[in-house]
Amino acid sequence: MLQPLRETCRRLLQDGTVQVVIGYGQAVRAVEPYPVFITAPDDVGQLVWNEQCRTNLVKYLLRKEIRALGKPAIVVKGCDERALVVLQQELQIDRSQIVVIGVACDGMDEPRCEVCDAHQPRFADHIIGHATNEMQPAERRYAHLGEFLERPLPDRMAYWKAELERCVKCYACRQACPLCYCERCIVEKNRPACLDTSATLKGNFAWHIVRAFHLAGRCVGCDQCSRVCPEGIDLRLLNLSMAREAEASFGHRSGTDPQAELVLGSFSQQDQEQFIR
């Protein structure tokens, strides 16, 4: 798998199709792979591919300093790829100006990988290796949330109080999220400071509600936020709850269909709910 990957990247750099390749590098097995930005064909040797390549690199496409390097090629897994679809729908990237190298993935031994139905990339320009995508029933995909919701309401509140008590407002969850691309994040907006940015329980609830809902119908479940949280807060739960509702109520799975309309920003007169008097 690694050789064809390196070869493809070398070719792309050599014939000038792209100026930079965004991929995974790794010095020693002990440390997680980190993003490398290859600009010279001879450096493709730095690229690695193994079951530790969990990080979703898509975020780096949006970085100004990376953009400055010229037309990019990016290495993605079938799951990461979905973020590209959303960015495309939200006009943040020009797909024609990006070469996507999809690598078949058999899982990165993460919980989400067990219910993954995107082992094989679908929208990539070059696909390395082969894996099969088997259908995953919704209840399996949202099982983690399902279990959590079996707890009674007060317990859930207690759980989140305990979890968010620990949040230190480092915003790593935001920095790592491939879909957090605002020029100026809402928490940096003052006059009015519409939400409390203090690193207090109140401020933490405010932030995590906003973060989760800003991803409603958008989050592609790459779990980058949970992965980078220094306090190990299970943000995945919140993302799942939005994803599940979007799928249940609007038949929408973000990042699976480039033609689909955004959940928020569109509507149907047939939208169903039970709670409005």
Place this chain on the structure above:
Amino acid sequence: MEIGYYPGCALHGSSNDYEMSVRACLAALGVRLRELDDWICCGATAAHSLNRKLAVALPARNLGLAERDGMHEVLAPCPMCSMQLMKARCLLSADAALQDEISAIVEVEVRGTTRICNLIQIFQQVGYERIRDAAVQRLEACRPACYYGCLLTRPPGVVQFDDCEHPTSMETLLSELGAAPVEWNYKTECCGAGMTMANEATILELGHRILSNAAAHGANCLVVACPMCHVNLDMKQAAVNQRFAAAHDMVVYYLSDLVGLALGLAPAALGIPRHFVVRK
């Protein structure tokens, strides 16, 4: 496909030729009829002229039985039955209080969830194309006047079937089978129905009009989907002739007869020989 079946009194009595015909014809189309266990009279014309609650309770019990046996849909070939059942269903499904009250009365849980359909609707479910393809014999030379009578399409709000004043579903089916239905004037007029016993003079006159108009428009047979209509137009045809010194010789088929014939069934299997007016 399998479907619930409510024969109603007529089909187990005077009009068992209709039941023969329906069973034979549907069997040939692969429709299995599951007869409602322990069914009772639908109330017909009598109940609702006596007591409103009774008029709901009688058909409601049958609906309850159907629900108990998990039938989603029940065929009632007699339009009077299907209409009474549909009416009860409408009233019940719209009124939870009534559901409880009636359930208590008939001692069967009834919510009005089972769908009721008439004979033509079954054919529509099977699909006119499928019937045409299954047919082995074109009904050439058959120029039927399709007679719906008063109940098949009425009251429109309840039965919600076809255009209540100008239905065409029988014509469409029969033309598919090669027949040439005639355009005539009396398809939804009343034949006198229950007056047969009470007031013969009336039904003879009504019958005479219907038969004459069908003939005048070039029909060589009548097609009905109702036991009462059949009685008044077939059994009473001789009396009509006598009363009006007419010479009607109009064979009156059940819709299932003609479909059955097209499917290659023997007239006997469809009970056709039991009719009074028989083509020599």
Place this chain on the structure above:
Amino acid sequence: MARIGVFTCWCGENIARNVDVQSVAEQAAHLPGVRCSRVHKYMCSDPGQKLIRDTIAAEQLDGVVIASCSPHMHLKTFRKAAEHTGLNPYLVEMANIREHCSWVHPERARATAKAVDLIRVAVAKVRHNRALEPIQVPVTRKALVIGGGVAGIQAALDIADAGVPVTLVEREPSIGGKMAGLSETFPTLDCSQCILTPRMVEVAQHPNITLYTCSEVEQVAGYVGNFQVTIRKRARYIDIDKCTGCGQCWNVCPSKKTPSEFDYGLGTRTAIYAPFPQAVPARPVIDRDACLRLTKGRCGLCVKKCQAGAIRFEDQDELVGENVGAIIVATGYQLYEIGKPGEPGRIAGYGEYGYGRYPDVISSLQFERLVSASGPTGGEIRRPSDGAIPKTVVFISCVGSRDNAKGLSYCSKICCMVNAKHTMLYKHKVHDGQAHVFYMDIRAGGKNYDEFVRRAIEQDGAHYHRGRVSKITQEDGRLIVRGVDTLAGEPLTIAADLVVLAAAMRPAAGVEELAQKVNVSYDEFGFLCESHPKLRPVETNAAGVFVCGACQGPKDIPESVTQASAAAGKVLLMFSRDRLYREPEIAHVQESACAGCFTCRRGCPYHAIDSAEIRDRQGQLVRRVARVNPGLCMGCGTCVALCLSKSIDLEGSSEQQVYAMVESLR
């Protein structure tokens, strides 16, 4: 903002009864930012308003809160009052302590406490109000009228006569619409064409009117005052400038079998034809489906005959662009298609009347052609089947109208008068004939209308039967009409020679598509929605788009004409100034923060958000951001809620204001 004046109103007893106005005023005086707090028995009265004006001046207030009734009642009043003193009207807010407080909370203590809160909220808001100036939009002083029936003609002429250029677009080859096909009109029985034709000619000759026939509106871009309209001119195959309308061509045309649209199929026409003698423009058109040359490549007799050389088989559709400031939609109506199923379940029914099966069952518009001197029978009433003169004619009202079971719940309004007219016209031509009318109710509201109906009954002896017809059958050449006379209380059967069905009025075909192009909403029946049924009857929710005539609802000629003039008036009013002034409480984008996801654009109901390009000094495109079109934004704020970075905000309900209001309730 810290010099706020609070003005609490007693509203006589209305507020004072349940709210301790004095104590409210005292508490209000201590609210942050409040400079002074005043009370008055009737704040909206002249002395009340004077108190406000004087205090504003004396205390140099830079914000005002009126605690009285609903802003829907008096906000405008008080903002005007403030304006008189030079205080920007948008610095005035109201606290609704009457409808929302004193009138619904009889407990004085609670009501008083709530009143203070409501004022607290209003004060918190007004502290963040900004002085706003009305938005000015340049206006293209040119109007587009869609539909050349009597309504469209009236609207176009009114506007044109005021010296404003008008473009009139008509789908058919001639203007005139349904009215051109009518014989006489109620309640005066004056000949329809005699009154309409001169108006049509006026349109053709008017220097301010550009007329496009055989044309439809393809696309509408832009916004109030500045619409860019694309019009599709369908190929006419005739050079109407060269053509003299001599008629040689249609006299020689061999293809004569096409049913005439103008006669509703009662007569036929040639492939090259003028729809009717008085057509405007008085020029023929070639029916591309009927013409032997265009279909089979043969023939061409018309070309040989035409001295003017006006025939152009090579003619193509062409698109023309027009810039206009206002649009009037006057697309009119069509008849309910009797017996023919339309939308499943709803617009279907009356198969039992045999329309389309029995040639002598016709619609009321067809009857108009039978009576019209220019009609297929030259004005003699002869029935379609055998040309015999019908001695008994039955007219049936409400075919499709007022009947949920068979279609439309509404009343088509004109049919009662049309029937009465028809019975008269019939009687005047067939003296020994007998007219019957089946009706539900006679609705003859209008000047001289009821008198007219009485005349039909009393002088011309029409038999009116209150009841419905159940069925029409045909027996030996006659139509057997079976119905009921509910007044006599008995069934009624009439053997008729001709039956005329007064079918319901429905909006013209294709009106939905057009409505979507101009962003006007329409009801379940397809009639276009006015902005307010009473107070804004010809305006729509799309600024700069107006409606008149039967496209807005069933109407007779006088009403359509009235509405048309009203719409024209509105347009001229709009054009009376060279700029439009619109409410400034609209959205605006903070472009530096906008990430350009354009979710706001997807959500905007008014297509008011454009994409703007941010370029650096070298003119290099840096990125695209959202920009609000002040001419279109109606200020709903949907975009604000959709914007993740809150880079778009709404004047009058800004994030700052809203959060301040909530916070004040802490």
Place this chain on the structure above:
Amino acid sequence: MTTPASNPPAGEFEPKIVAYVCNWCTYLGADLAGTNRLEYPANVRIIRLPCTGRIDFNLIVKAFEIGADAVLVSGCHPGDCHYTSGNYHARRRWILFRELLATLGIETGRVHFAWISAAEGKKFQQVISEITSQTRDLGPYRAYREICEICEV
């Protein structure tokens, strides 16, 4: 200095209810309730916005932050929106947001949604009365107060 907002008469618990309503339907519905003198509990504080489409999810959170015991969001019935479709966007937002609240263990029984037209003064009265009594039964929203208090020390 002024008393804090909605000072409850001492004694029994007086719920604080914040209502975000649209200007064209529910606000006018409330006006109508007034014109018809339809009494309802004085606990509700209406905040007028142009359209339900404008009502940001964060406002619901904000209401709890300032100590509301219940929140009402109300606007035009589907199809009646003064701005043609603002309420449809709002409906979607609420369908999703309600789910998030539930996952976070926030008492959805304190977040109410209603369609109240300008003609439904009666409905406004009923809705407010219901919400108020329901909230009385639920008692003060301590859970969220605790979240907020911690930072106010």
